[in-house]
Amino acid sequence: MDNPVLVEVTRGNIVESRHRGSIAIVDADGKLAFSAGDVEQGIFARSAIKALQAIPMVESGAAEALAFDDAELALACASHNGEETHANSARIMLFKAGLTEEDLMCGTQWPKHMDDCVKLIKTDESPCQLHNNCSGKHAGFLAMAKTLGVSTDNYIGYDHPVQAEIRNVLEQMGGSILGRDTCGTDGCSIPTYAMEQQKTALAFARFATGVGLDPVRANATEVLYEACVNEPYMVAGKNRFCTEIMDIFKGRVFVKVGAEGVFCAALPELGFGVTLKCDDGAERGAEVMMASVIRSLLPLSEDEEKGLHAWEHQQLMNRRDILVGEVRPVEDIKRLLKAL
Amino acid sequence: MDNPVLVEVTRGNIVESRHRGSIAIVDADGKLAFSAGDVEQGIFARSAIKALQAIPMVESGAAEALAFDDAELALACASHNGEETHANSARIMLFKAGLTEEDLMCGTQWPKHMDDCVKLIKTDESPCQLHNNCSGKHAGFLAMAKTLGVSTDNYIGYDHPVQAEIRNVLEQMGGSILGRDTCGTDGCSIPTYAMEQQKTALAFARFATGVGLDPVRANATEVLYEACVNEPYMVAGKNRFCTEIMDIFKGRVFVKVGAEGVFCAALPELGFGVTLKCDDGAERGAEVMMASVIRSLLPLSEDEEKGLHAWEHQQLMNRRDILVGEVRPVEDIKRLLKAL
Numbered sequence: 001m002d003n004p005v006l007v008e009v010t011r012g013n014i015v016e017s018r019h020r021g022s023i024a025i026v027d028a029d030g031k032l033a034f035s036a037g038d039v040e041q042g043i044f045a046r047s048a049i050k051a052l053q054a055i056p057m058v059e060s061g062a063a064e065a066l067a068f069d070d071a072e073l074a075l076a077c078a079s080h081n082g083e084e085t086h087a088n089s090a091r092i093m094l095f096k097a098g099l100t101e102e103d104l105m106c107g108t109q110w111p112k113h114m115d116d117c118v119k120l121i122k123t124d125e126s127p128c129q130l131h132n133n134c135s136g137k138h139a140g141f142l143a144m145a146k147t148l149g150v151s152t153d154n155y156i157g158y159d160h161p162v163q164a165e166i167r168n169v170l171e172q173m174g175g176s177i178l179g180r181d182t183c184g185t186d187g188c189s190i191p192t193y194a195m196e197q198q199k200t201a202l203a204f205a206r207f208a209t210g211v212g213l214d215p216v217r218a219n220a221t222e223v224l225y226e227a228c229v230n231e232p233y234m235v236a237g238k239n240r241f242c243t244e245i246m247d248i249f250k251g252r253v254f255v256k257v258g259a260e261g262v263f264c265a266a267l268p269e270l271g272f273g274v275t276l277k278c279d280d281g282a283e284r285g286a287e288v289m290m291a292s293v294i295r296s297l298l299p300l301s302e303d304e305e306k307g308l309h310a311w312e313h314q315q316l317m318n319r320r321d322i323l324v325g326e327v328r329p330v331e332d333i334k335r336l337l338k339a340l
Numbered sequence: 341m342d343n344p345v346l347v348e349v350t351r352g353n354i355v356e357s358r359h360r361g362s363i364a365i366v367d368a369d370g371k372l373a374f375s376a377g378d379v380e381q382g383i384f385a386r387s388a389i390k391a392l393q394a395i396p397m398v399e400s401g402a403a404e405a406l407a408f409d410d411a412e413l414a415l416a417c418a419s420h421n422g423e424e425t426h427a428n429s430a431r432i433m434l435f436k437a438g439l440t441e442e443d444l445m446c447g448t449q450w451p452k453h454m455d456d457c458v459k460l461i462k463t464d465e466s467p468c469q470l471h472n473n474c475s476g477k478h479a480g481f482l483a484m485a486k487t488l489g490v491s492t493d494n495y496i497g498y499d500h501p502v503q504a505e506i507r508n509v510l511e512q513m514g515g516s517i518l519g520r521d522t523c524g525t526d527g528c529s530i531p532t533y534a535m536e537q538q539k540t541a542l543a544f545a546r547f548a549t550g551v552g553l554d555p556v557r558a559n560a561t562e563v564l565y566e567a568c569v570n571e572p573y574m575v576a577g578k579n580r581f582c583t584e585i586m587d588i589f590k591g592r593v594f595v596k597v598g599a600e601g602v603f604c605a606a607l608p609e610l611g612f613g614v615t616l617k618c619d620d621g622a623e624r625g626a627e628v629m630m631a632s633v634i635r636s637l638l639p640l641s642e643d644e645e646k647g648l649h650a651w652e653h654q655q656l657m658n659r660r661d662i663l664v665g666e667v668r669p670v671e672d673i674k675r676l677l678k679a680l
Contacts (some may be wrong), residue, residue, distance in 0.1 A: 009600070009621060012524030014534045016384055017600050017621035044356055107659030114450060121461040132659060184352030185664040194354045260349070260357050280620035281349060281357035319447030319472060324525040
């Protein structure tokens, strides 16, 4: 495997660091529209597929039975900052299901941004499982278990009906065969599967278009797509790529980050799904790659251009707010992606 | 440039991410004893060369005039955690020079570890420049300016006598020619220079041995080497590679991390200097590379073996403390380094 350098980090006039990666852009028939690097490799898409993992919650009727609104549906697809809004919304989702924070099995996590940590500490509160970036997803899993009438105990287990159904949906959406041999444990303790990168992209092309899905599933993917693009703040929060990009693109783009430098995206107007992985797991590298993909694929309004540019050419400021460098796409990525 | 994959990150049984890098191991005559990847590239060694940047402080007589003890000398070479001990020690260094925190120009930074942030917040204190990981180095610069009788204003400037003298010392130690064309701005606002990787390693072979240095400089490097290995806690702090490795190796190894995945090391008993760079800037990648280098070069006691293993095979725990994977050297790095 020798994926190309796609992103470089400069300091002054010199390139200081480099990020390699692979990109798969696939249509809803599974045709690879564009690729960089090895897109047949199995990758853990981690949190980038939370919107797929939320499909059973909608299909099962749990979301409707508990009257989850768009903000709550978006939170079920989120890797949120653990801001007050996010934690409260997760608490309400659990309340609607007759559950509490204690039923979660995602683990405790400090909020992502220091100002939110300071707020907690100043009020003598400790971070809890509601602040875990995955709390909305876990609340969704628990809601589904309750609606199915199965035990909520160890809902994160490989054999639990919730995880088994998620595995089915992932297999059907992308066409991968998933099992224990390709299974790892995610940061929030649920099973995560190494899936062929271009098959994950296919899943998002279907998510974007509904093509090839039965009506119930097509409805579920539409409900989740709309929820995320309508409530992008719930998907991540302040100063975050997913929130800002979905905010700027007003429904044209669904995009979701995953740990270890993964992104998935759905672009309905082109019918494309995108999955990319930064080899080394760096989020900054993956963000710049994703921004470059969006620029290359979509005609941009002035606002979209401006908002996207800030994420595609990330200015590096030092501790006295002096501009010292930039994280930016290499010339090659621009050429490659323009050649589409 | 196509540096080899040296470190891999696993999840379950699958490799999830990969780190490439370059390693130069050089003796005090400048002979390359071992290399991986392109070691003629210019790299910003960043904070990994703080011990070289501290040489003028000792040579100028400032350290002696102000009676800096080993802990303070080590802090001048440190990228510390901003723990109470570190901040207080920086304050005392400045006090000895007749200066205060306000004279620093490194910028404010939160302590590295959350428990130290919580301590500050609980006592209604804000982080200040003393908590900046470079505050000891900056206190050393200011001490030198005072002792030289030059202005302390803008002591971080390219043309300030302190920075000019550091540039001279770096050129003499490694043999690079440094100038504005290879200069960037560091995180703490001082000039940082892209130096040929193997020349930086040569500088650390000389730092390790004193070979080729005039007596005044050889004394300065010995003073700084001894200070760091005697007071490793001041060089970094709790849960940090540099502190733990220097603690375990009791004088056999000097090692120092720099931002963007750099490490420099000095191994007096072999007469080697080491400089390595993780291509993508990841600290975890650089740590595992450095641990592998040490293992490959030095015969290990049982304690050294145990302490080193924990950094060479870094266990990845998730938010519920479940072991989910490992950061580890690839088989190749072991073979390459054993072939020395």
